[in-house]
Amino acid sequence: MISVKKIVITGAAGQDGLILGLKLVAAGHKVVGIVRSADQKAFLESYNPAVKSEILDSSTLTSVREFLEKNQPDQIYHLSAKSSVANSWSDSENTLQTNIFHTLNWLNALNELKMHSTRFYHASSSEMFGLPKSHPQTEETLLHPRSPYGVSKVAAHHLVVNYRESFGQFASTGILFNHESPLRDIKFVTRKISQAVAEIARGKRDSLTLGNIEISRDWGWAPDYVDGMISILEHDSPDDFILATGESRTLKEFAATAFQSVGIEDWEKYLTIDSALVRPADVISVVGNSHKARQMLKWSPAVSFESMVKRMVDFDLELIDTGEMNRSWKPE
Ligand SMILES: C[C@H]1O[C@H](OP(=O)(O)OP(=O)(O)OC[C@H]2O[C@@H](n3cnc4c(=O)[nH]c(N)nc43)[C@H](O)[C@@H]2O)[C@@H](O)[C@@H](O)C1=O
Known part of the structure; x- marks a missing residue:
């Protein structure tokens, strides 16, 4: 018997959100998928009717706090982001605003509501390494982003680590290298x-x-990486993990x-x-060293x-x- 959890996915209509929603529903969990528009809501409802879709504007702390008070989730996968590196130069302000401040709103709302045991996953990215000093990259490699997108992910990543260290938030990051489907x-x-x-x-x-x-x-198969994300949040303590193939x-x-x-x-x-x-x-x-995830989570890419x-x-x-x-x- 699994223990049924209430799980929230932001960015539920994106590649990883869709795959994650299918896997969590198949495992028996109750899933709420957050989307940004009516079009995305309609798409998610037809793609996976078992996910309860909801439009939420996470640009304000109040709306995120109200959502959390109402839903009381056990876990949150925060995948929503402006994810195009290429567009992040022309859309720099929006990229920084969305990727940093929406993440901050989730962290602040959880902290204000004292929901420190609610597990929070942040989609960090190999784009944070940008121009790496050494290969392969590990969780210890110095970050040197090369785009507004990369800068936004570095800031959001450090915020998550800070809220974990400062307030004891159960907050983890997955530093995912490119994953495709x-x-x-x-x-x-x-x-x-x-x-x-x-x-x-x-x-x-x-x-x-x-x-x-x-x-x-370092390109991998997205469903393998979504399995890794689940293992990261199921791990008994919050931490940062690279997911990569090593090639x-x-x-x-x-x-x-x-x-x-x-x-x-x-x-x-x-x-x-x-x-x-x-x-x-x-x-x-870039090329990732996922030794830590392989050792501690027993994760490895299959495809x-x-x-x-x-x-x-x-x-x-x-x-x-x-x-x-x-x-x-x-x-x-
Ligand atoms: C991990 C990371 O992964 C993704 O970011 P990305 O690596 O920028 O992905 P991409 O497929 O846009 O570019 C890959 C490479 O391919 C080069 N490239 C050449 N010619 C074209 C071209 O025609 N189009 C595009 N898009 N790229 C091209 C381009 O210059 C770049 O070097 C996002 O999920 C991001 O959210 C994320 O976190």
Whole structure:
């Protein structure tokens, strides 16, 4: 028998929020999914009717405090954020405001209500490492963000650690390296590639335009990382954990693997480089050391890089072949 918990997910209509909602409901928990708009609410209700969706503006302390008083959750996964690094230069104020101050509102509301045993998870990010001094990155590596998004995540991360140390809040962070699935929006490069490769394979287009393809990332499979997030919050004490595969691949390798999964070897003929897609400053290379999570949480990623890329391309092929372009992917 599991003990049924009341669990809140902010950012419940995003990739990780959707996967997490499915897993928590399947485990028997009562889940409230917080979204920002009526469109997101309608989407979440059709994607996972078992999650109780609610629109909440977490930009004010009062609204967050009222929500907490009413709902009394056992756990909160705070995943909501302005998550596009690329857009964070043009949308810098909004990115900082949302990612830092909304997080602060949750922490302050929990503290004011003395809900220190309510478990709080914060989605920290490998973007906090930015230009790392050493490879691979661990929980101890000096943070050197390279974008307004990265700066916002560093600030929010340190706030969470501070509320844990200052007030005894059960607050943990998952420092997640890039994690992908067919639920990714096409503003992120992996889905942009998988969709383009599927369309090229089906003769619907003949080019793929990218920015810097020499960058490298430690890319993993999102459902594996959501399992890790659950383990982080289920751990008996609050802490900070890196989730990563430990392998970094260039974007060029990602694209080559995606094209090879549909049998296209001479893929570079489809590629155009557009310097407008190159960021003012980019994270050139990151790779994570998830030793701590592997040891303390017994977590490890199950899906390989090649399998992840193939699953993404296969889903985009399926959408074209069935004509169901608006269908959202669900993990099996
Ligand atoms: C961990 C972290 O993971 C994600 O952030 P991201 O790594 O910036 O993800 P992305 O897919 O936008 O870019 C990856 C790399 O790919 C390069 N790149 C080249 N050409 C294109 C291109 O055409 N589009 C995009 N988007 N990127 C391109 C781009 O310059 C960058 O170096 C978010 O979930 C974020 O929230 C988060 O926390």
